[in-house]
Amino acid sequence: MEASLLKSAASWSILILFGLAGSVRADGTKFWTSQSRSDFMSGKSEGVSILAEDALVLAPEVKMLCDTGEPFIWCMITDGKGTLYAATGHDGHVLRIGAKGDTSIVYDALEPEATALALKEDGSLYVGTSPEGRVYRLKGGAGEAGNFFDPEEKYIWSMLPAPDGGLYVSVGSPGKVYKVNDKGEGRLVLDSQEQHIISLALDREGNLLAGSSGSALLYQVDKSGTVSILYDSPLKDLRAILVDKENNLFAGAFELQSPGDQAKQMMVQQGGQSPAQNQAGEDSSSGEESPRQGRQDFILRPRPGGRGPSANSEIYFFDRDRFVTRIWRETGEAVMSLGLNSDDRALFVSRKEDNNLFAIDRLGEVALLNSFQEIEVTGFLRDSGRTLICTGNPGKIYEIGTHYRHSGTFTAKVLNAGIPSAWGRLEWEGETPANTRVFFQTRSGNTDYPDTTWSPWSQALRGLPEEKISSPARKNLQWKATLESDDVSITPSLAKITVSYLSRNRPPMISPIRLMPQGLYIRKPPLPPDDSDKGQKYPYEVAELMNNKKPGATDNPFQGKKEYQRNLRMVGWNANDANGDELLYNIHYRGIAEKTWRLLALGIDENSYILDTENMADGKYVLKVTAYDSLDNAGERAMFTERISPEFVVDNTPPAVRGLRLDKLNGGKGFEVTFETQDETSNIDRVEYALDSGDWMPIDPEDRITDSREEKYRISLPGISAGEHTVSVQVYDDVFNTVIVRRSVTLP
Known part of the structure; x- marks a missing residue:
């Protein structure tokens, strides 16, 4: 199944x-x-x-095999004969679980966390503990434990029997891997520059694979002892490594969105506050450190609630030639553990702070398999045809069945x-x-x-x-x-x-109408050559996919290339519809003194309009925009909204120049230019003059402020040579209507 x-x-x-x-x-x-x-x-x-x-x-049916009563199960292994061993926190217990779920404590470590387990063919059980990391050996899987290996490093992360009978032990910090013989003598086989080595696996050729915390490196140590890096993940922790029966690899990496020692943070966050931070917020130390207290910053206690930092996670598939494909990428959650199903075709994935269990294939197709009441699924195990999972908060073991639930x-x-x-x-x-x-x-x-x-x-x-x-x-x-x-x-x-x-249908809403300055408009991108589907109706499931706009909303009407043409006036608005209906617009105009609205445009679907004012009479006007939703609402359900624009001026008449005079100055070596300007509708914008077809030069009015429809001008032009001369005057109003007049004078 x-x-x-x-x-x-x-x-x-x-x-x-x-x-x-x-x-x-x-x-x-x-x-x-x-x-x-x-x-x-x-x-x-x-x-x-x-x-x-x-x-x-x-x-699939999920059956609880046992409730250990422990806060957390860090890992579990099987002897292949129906007996399980589980390493737990936060009292350092190692449990033996029988086929019917009966449990017993086979080892009670001094350290608070039993973090790693390994079984050898002779039945010896190895227990890795943290902090002050040590490895203990229980011959025959029970009885008195001996201190087997005590490295200088503080954390034991993973252990794995070597093909030749030794025991691989990964530690931190710093991150190293030892190969320990039966006498408990450790030989360094991987001395990394990483903070921790947190995961171990053996491929089908006997090469050791190791994942680090710090840079999420995947190491390979071949049978000759040569160390190489198979992959450098962009994340921080390479937490899980799996090898299938065809010698393909799966690896899971994650990165917490917080600084610091990530591997240690992951452990502490899974359990919550340390005993040095009791619920009253007081220091609970008594001045004497018991063996089980160990390092206070590592001892775990049940989390009082809330989530830790967010995380990014990725899962990689390596084929037999070690070409890598990323088959999972997720933001906000960290990969907690990986497990293979019975035929190695699907990968089980659990995430930190998430009670969901996923299945993913080599192509990255993902299924949500199940959900659990516990906060975290911490590990997977295949045992005699069974697929088992262990959890934290609280520590339980489940069997994933081969049948569906009822x-x-x-x-x-x-x-x-x-x-x-x-x-x-x-x-x-x-x-x-x-x-x-x-x-x-x-x-x-x-x-x-x-x-x-x-x-x-x-x-x-x-x-x-x-x-x-x-x-x-x-x-x-x-x-x-x-x-x-x-x-x-x-x-x-x-x-x-x-x-x-x-x-219930609601009327559309129109924002205040905006008028661009006279002559300034936005050139819209050209329509595709084939616009034959305009107005085309589609089945309801297709209609939304054909429309790239958000239903009921409009785009910014003033986005695009700005251009100028004196006689054009652009108007724009934004509109939305609470029902998500498609909107159409009618545009009307009238003079301020008029009562009758005149139609400019009917049923347009753009939220802007360009008005050509060239043939309109001078005066003040307003526009009316009507938005309606009748495309999506039949009969009386259809609703509309109207909005009136601010006043705007239409002025197609250039200003007038009156009384242009050229009077000779005393002495006959120049002349004085005087004139008046007037515009019936708009203010004068600027005035220029040119002498004998020379460059245009600006003139200020007599009061030196250009701010009205009538202005007076006076300018002296001394030092002009004898002969005939021509003065041209050019006047602009606010909307750039222009007039040019000329006068000539002859100086002796």
Whole structure:
């Protein structure tokens, strides 16, 4: 069944290509569809698996083998004969677990954490402890333990029997790997520059593989003792290494988003505060350090609540030639442990601070396998055909069965319709083999998260044509699916769920209308050559995908290339619709003194308009923009909103120049220029003159402030040579209407 958790049944009648968050029909009916992995992952599964093919099925049966009573299980191993050993914290106990789940303490270490275990063929059990890391040996797996190996380093992270009978021990800090003989004499085989070596594995050729904390390096130590680096992960911790029967590798890495010694942080965060920080916040030390107190910054205690730093994690697949492919990448969670299923085709993945258990194949297809009440799944073990997992907070051991559960539920995320809505039908697609069933319940409320004010769960819905959702009309809706099977060898499947609803229609909203300065406008990007689908209608599931805009919202009307043309006036606005309806616009105008609106544009879908004022009479005007939603709402449901623009001036008449005179100066060596300017509509903007077709030069009015429709000018031009001369005067108003006049004078 494990393989089927990544592949849907061949009899499924539908292939899901993509998911829609919501679609709409022309009558205003909207549809909330859940059919993608991301849709399902945002809900809550209890006894339901989420397949890589975007479907829900019953989860595999999970049976608790034992509750150890310990806060944490760090790792477990098997003797291959049905007996398990578990290393626990925070009292340094090593437990023996029988086939029926009976437990006994085989070793009680002085150190608070038993962090690593190894079994040799002679039955000797090796226990690694931290802090003040030591390795103890229990001959025959029980009895009195001897201090077998005591390195200088403080932490024992992992142990592994060597093919030649030795024992590999990885330590920190600093990160090293020792090979220890039967006499407890350690020989250094890997001396890294890393803080810790936290994971060990042997490939099928007998090469040692080691993962580090610091730079997340994957080391290989071959049989000759040569050290090489197979991979340098961009993260910090290479926490888990697995080798399948074909000598392919899987490795999991993560990086906490906080500074410091990450491997030690990971241990402390899994358990929470140290005994030096009791719940009252006082120093609990008595002045004498007991052996079990050890190092206070490492001893773990149950976490009082809350989450640690966020993390990034990645999982890599290395083929037999050690070419690497990243098959998992996730932000916000750290990979806690990895395990292979019975045929090595799927990888089990657990994450820190997450009670979800995932299955992933070599192509990176991910399924949510199961969820647990415990905070963390800390390890996996294959034992005599069984797949076992151990957990922390509290420490338990479970067996993942080979059959489906009889029942499970999936609760979807809350649908926020935005405004009170009437609920229609719930339709679904999937498979219900004989003796299996799927039914649904709904509830509704006005708060973002369900609380006591929500309606109770409804009676069961089967998705029949005559069934309607009975939950009252409110802003939010949630559905829950229950999957059942009388036969644990088969499961129903649920691939697509669609809820129809009709929100109370709300009128569109238009922001204040903005007018660009006269002549300035935005050139929009050209339309594609083929615009033949304008106005085309599509099935409701296609319509939203054809529209790249967010429904009911508009783009910035003033984005694009700015250009100038004197007679153009651009107007723009933003609009939105609470129902997400598509909006169209009508544009009207009228003079300030007029009462009748005149049509400029009808049914445009752009939130801007360029008005050509060249043929309009001079005066003050306003525009009216009407937004309406009749494309998505039939008849009386359609609503509209109007907004009036600020006043703007149309001025197509250039200013006038009156009384232009050229009077000779005393002595006849120059002349004085005087004139007046006037504009009926706009203020004078600037005035220039040119002598004998020379460069244009600016002139200030007599009061030196250009700020009105009438201005007087006077300028003396001395030192002019005898003969005929011409003075040109050019006047601009505020909207760049222009006039040029000329006068000539002859000096003796």
